Amino acid sequence: MRLPIHEETPTETPDIAEVVLAARHVTKSFGAVRALKGVNFDVHRGHVTTLFGENGAGKSTLMKILSGVQKPTTGEIILDGQPVELGSTTEAQELGICIIHQELSLAPNLTVRDNIFMGREIRGRFGVDYAEEERQVRKLMEELEEDIDPLAKVEDLRLGQQQIVEIARALSVDARILIMDEPTSALSAAEVEVLFKVIHDLKAKGVSIVYISHHLEEALTITDHAVVLRDGTMTAYAPRAEIDLEWIVRNMVGENFDLGSPPEGYDFGAPALTVKGLSVPSHTDGELAVDAMDLDVKAGEIVCIYGLMGAGRTELLECAAGRIKPVAGSVELHGQDVSKLSISDRIQSGLVLVPEDRQRDGLVQTMTVGRNLSLASIQNFTRGLFTSRKEEAVIVEDSIRDVTVKTDGPEAMIGSLSGGNQQKVVIGKMLVTDPSVIMLDEPSRGIDIGAKAEVFRILAERAREGLAVVYTTSEVSECLSIAHRIIVMRRGKISAEFSHDTTKEAIMAASGESLVH
Amino acid sequence: MSATSTNGAVAAKKSGSFSLIKVLLEGRAFFALIAIILAFSSMSPNYASVGNFLIMANHVAIFGLLAIGMLLVILNGGIDLSVGSVLGLSGVFAGWLMQGVEVGNVIIYPPVWAVVVLTLCVGATVGVVNGILVAVFKVPAFVATLGSLYVARGIGLLMTNGLTYNNLSGDPSLGNTGFDWLGFNRLASVPIGVIIFAVIAVATAMLLTRSAFGRWLYASGGNERAAQLSGVPVKRVQVIVYMLSGVCASVAGLVLSSQLTSAGPTAGTTYELTAIAAVVIGGAALTGGRGTVLGTVLGAFVIGFLSDGLVIIGVSAYWQTVFTGAVIVLAVLLNSIQYGGTRRS
Numbered sequence: 040m041r042l043p044i045h046e047e048t049p050t051e052t053p054d055i056a057e058v059v060l061a062a063r064h065v066t067k068s069f070g071a072v073r074a075l076k077g078v079n080f081d082v083h084r085g086h087v088t089t090l091f092g093e094n095g096a097g098k099s100t101l102m103k104i105l106s107g108v109q110k111p112t113t114g115e116i117i118l119d120g121q122p123v124e125l126g127s128t129t130e131a132q133e134l135g136i137c138i139i140h141q142e143l144s145l146a147p148n149l150t151v152r153d154n155i156f157m158g159r160e161i162r163g164r165f166g167v168d169y170a171e172e173e174r175q176v177r178k179l180m181e182e183l184e185e186d187i188d189p190l191a192k193v194e195d196l197r198l199g200q201q202q203i204v205e206i207a208r209a210l211s212v213d214a215r216i217l218i219m220d221e222p223t224s225a226l227s228a229a230e231v232e233v234l235f236k237v238i239h240d241l242k243a244k245g246v247s248i249v250y251i252s253h254h255l256e257e258a259l260t261i262t263d264h265a266v267v268l269r270d271g272t273m274t275a276y277a278p279r280a281e282i283d284l285e286w287i288v289r290n291m292v293g294e295n296f297d298l299g300s301p302p303e304g305y306d307f308g309a310p311a312l313t314v315k316g317l318s319v320p321s322h323t324d325g326e327l328a329v330d331a332m333d334l335d336v337k338a339g340e341i342v343c344i345y346g347l348m349g350a351g352r353t354e355l356l357e358c359a360a361g362r363i364k365p366v367a368g369s370v371e372l373h374g375q376d377v378s379k380l381s382i383s384d385r386i387q388s389g390l391v392l393v394p395e396d397r398q399r400d401g402l403v404q405t406m407t408v409g410r411n412l413s414l415a416s417i418q419n420f421t422r423g424l425f426t427s428r429k430e431e432a433v434i435v436e437d438s439i440r441d442v443t444v445k446t447d448g449p450e451a452m453i454g455s456l457s458g459g460n461q462q463k464v465v466i467g468k469m470l471v472t473d474p475s476v477i478m479l480d481e482p483s484r485g486i487d488i489g490a491k492a493e494v495f496r497i498l499a500e501r502a503r504e505g506l507a508v509v510y511t512t513s514e515v516s517e518c519l520s521i522a523h524r525i526i527v528m529r530r531g532k533i534s535a536e537f538s539h540d541t542t543k544e545a546i547m548a549a550s551g552e553s554l555v556h
Numbered sequence: 557m558s559a560t561s562t563n564g565a566v567a568a569k570k571s572g573s574f575s576l577i578k579v580l581l582e583g584r585a586f587f588a589l590i591a592i593i594l595a596f597s598s599m600s601p602n603y604a605s606v607g608n609f610l611i612m613a614n615h616v617a618i619f620g621l622l623a624i625g626m627l628l629v630i631l632n633g634g635i636d637l638s639v640g641s642v643l644g645l646s647g648v649f650a651g652w653l654m655q656g657v658e659v660g661n662v663i664i665y666p667p668v669w670a671v672v673v674l675t676l677c678v679g680a681t682v683g684v685v686n687g688i689l690v691a692v693f694k695v696p697a698f699v700a701t702l703g704s705l706y707v708a709r710g711i712g713l714l715m716t717n718g719l720t721y722n723n724l725s726g727d728p729s730l731g732n733t734g735f736d737w738l739g740f741n742r743l744a745s746v747p748i749g750v751i752i753f754a755v756i757a758v759a760t761a762m763l764l765t766r767s768a769f770g771r772w773l774y775a776s777g778g779n780e781r782a783a784q785l786s787g788v789p790v791k792r793v794q795v796i797v798y799m800l801s802g803v804c805a806s807v808a809g810l811v812l813s814s815q816l817t818s819a820g821p822t823a824g825t826t827y828e829l830t831a832i833a834a835v836v837i838g839g840a841a842l843t844g845g846r847g848t849v850l851g852t853v854l855g856a857f858v859i860g861f862l863s864d865g866l867v868i869i870g871v872s873a874y875w876q877t878v879f880t881g882a883v884i885v886l887a888v889l890l891n892s893i894q895y896g897g898t899r900r901s
Contacts, residue, residue, distance in 0.1 A: 403845065
């Protein structure tokens with residue numbers, strides 16, 4: 040691995056002239072999951088420091104610790120050379136640290152003005168001084184060159200405008216250190232340009248900025264320093280002038296861990312899943328999340344769908360599974376149109392989905408491991424009116440062994456398992472129904488690399504036995520693992536298709552994270 | 557019925573040591589009932605006799621029936637405020653049929669079995685309406701069933717003009733006698749009402765622990781989205797639980813009006829709250845997905861034996877209300893300790 044010419048590895052005691060805010064040896068654990076494993080991080084005074092890393096690398100966790108949302112398990116935060124305890128976001132704000140979250144934290148039922156001054160309303164003689172608040176909001180919007188009415192309700196604004204309101208709120212508290220977690224993911228190109236102008240102005244005023252973005256090229260145009268985080272550990276530090284996109288990708292993805300390779304030595308069967316001209320409306324605005332999409336997956340084939348957030352991957356899979364209704368197009372299973380079938384009928388006929396958010400859509404937290412595993416296949420062990428405990432126990436024991444769930448037994452509560460094992464339960468639940476097509480939405484989200492490799496191994500084994508597998512991911516390294524074919528989605532359409540011998544750069548370029556040389 | 561004890565055993569095994577507090581917490585409704593019986597027996601010699609237990613059980617049966625229906629709805633994550641009114645409406649409807657229905661110029665006196673079946677249909681209908689409002693039209697369960705609470709009570713009042721149907725014993729010459737059998741007769745000296753309660757409790761326990769429907773109910777109450785994606789027909793489950801709750805309320809209405817041989821439109825007022833209390837004391841979580849029939853039955857006995865005991869030792873009705881309230885708060889407090897603890901570990 041080539042090293043950058045000038046290392047910027049943080050020193051044990053941060054240089055006060057250079058570094059305004061620093062994290063030293065910070066760790067953070069959520070139950071059995073270690074999100075951060077001893078991280079050092081410097082925020083450079085009056086500069087933009089960009090934190091790069093894949094999903095689940097721990098970027099958002101680190102930002103939450105720096106802004107007082109969460110407390111580190113161990114380690115310390117140093118502000119201007121002094122160790123500080125950030126007990127809450129309010130305490131952080133008082134010290135001049137402000138965060139713009141990835142998920143919007145606005146109250147949609149309130150006006151722009153009320154949102155911007157939420158929790159720190161300007162007091163007048165008769166309660167809140169609304170006129171003064173409104174005047175300040177208008178001034179902020181002028182600075183941001185945005186035509187947003189201070190009295191408009193947030194729910195009536197476009198997503199991009201809501202993001203601007205979030206930024207305006209951070210600006211209104213005169214933050215010295217501003218943390219922006221994916222601020223551009225919902226913005227149009229013109230809005231991004233305005234935001235970058237604002238960032239330049241803020242820098243000129245001496246504000247230090249921490250920036251996180253999946254749009255690597257975009258981030259490179261604005262940043263002064265780059266830091267890369269991978270699996271909870273910092274892998275590289277460098278000034279902007281020393282680096283290029285290739286350097287970032289190499290450090291982000293790593294080259295060492297093997298997530299497997301496409302299973303070989305057999306021929307694919309007949310087409311198992313066929314999607315024709317499928318269009319799905321977006322739930323946030325009136326546009327199409329999936330736009331006249333065609334997809335063919337053969338028995339035994341593994342297809343990976345790569346795309347950025349909002350590319351339409353989740354909508355495509357949920358529509359194929361029967362969760363949401365399409366506005367046009369059809370879904371066929373072995374040549375049979377299943378578009379009219381309910382979710383349970385589709386499961387019966389062999390088409391199953393492992394959802395993206397396992398806490399919200401995958402698991403029933405009030406039930407045991409065994410009952411979660413058998414939930415989708417109750418019919419298989421129901422005899423007449425009653426379920427057969429014996430047959431259920433056999434199915435559950437087999438499944439636990441099959442997908443290698445580490446548990447005290449089928450009677451353990453599902454919440455006692457680690458994230459990776461919970462994910463295996465969700466996958467196992469669907470495999471028990473003996474499907475012919477399995478779709479997995481971000482199966483590796485929030486699980487550690489070892490569990491990731493095991494999940495992929497299980498899928499590859501099943502594909503060899505004739506199962507058609509479709510999985511989505513937003514991590515390039517996972518595209519180049521077990522998939523025979525990689526499809527890149529962008530704005531609801533297929534923007535490119537690759538075989539498994541392609542490169543990471545080519546995939547990222549097609550997704551919109553363009554790498555221009 | 558053994559679900560509680562198995563869970564308890566597993567929990568104790570998992571923690572690696574036998575924990576007295578855990579056992580007390582898991583079986584709290586049972587221990588509370590024992591404590592109540594011991595306390596009142598020491599205070600009154602009349603309390604601990606088979607005869608008195610059967611009388612009290614007969615009282616418990618009424619809101620025990622409501623509580624079992626309520627348990628199904630609460631397991632689903634909902635609430636059914638209409639059961640007290642449905643109980644009243646069912647009694648009035650049965651009374652109205654017993655008085656004879658005018659069709660054209662003829663007055664028809666339906667036989668008792670027909671009265672029972674038609675009355676159960678009334679409860680089922682109200683339940684299905686509740687279920688459709690909640691499942692299909694996404695009306696919050698609290699509001700939908702609050703509406704039916706008023707509507708059912710209003711219809712009961714309209715049917716009787718606010719009066720009470722007396723004399724439901726029927727007439728041998730009309731062939732519709734036997735209505736009071738439900739309330740007065742005994743099988744092996746056990747009141748019929750108690751037997752009906754026991755049969756429905758056992759049937760519901762079987763439904764919950766051994767049938768696919770029971771599993772669907774626990775799953776959709778625990779996490780509706782996950783259940784739906786696993787192929788559980790969540791809407792159908794929702795409609796059915798409200799229907800069953802309505803049917804249970806009708807059964808309770810029949811037993812009560814048979815015990816009284818009269819049917820008043822205001823019968824069962826606020827019983828829905830007693831039913832909810834019994835379910836909660838029995839350890840069910842109002843957020844859905846947790847609870848057992850055994851717990852609910854014990855919860856109903858705790859409330860019934862407590863309030864009857866207070867009557868027997870001569871405590872005023874006002875104090876009874878205070879005690880019942882305190883027991884409910886204590887139960888909810890213990891629930892949050894139990895489930896809060898599971899979530900943290």
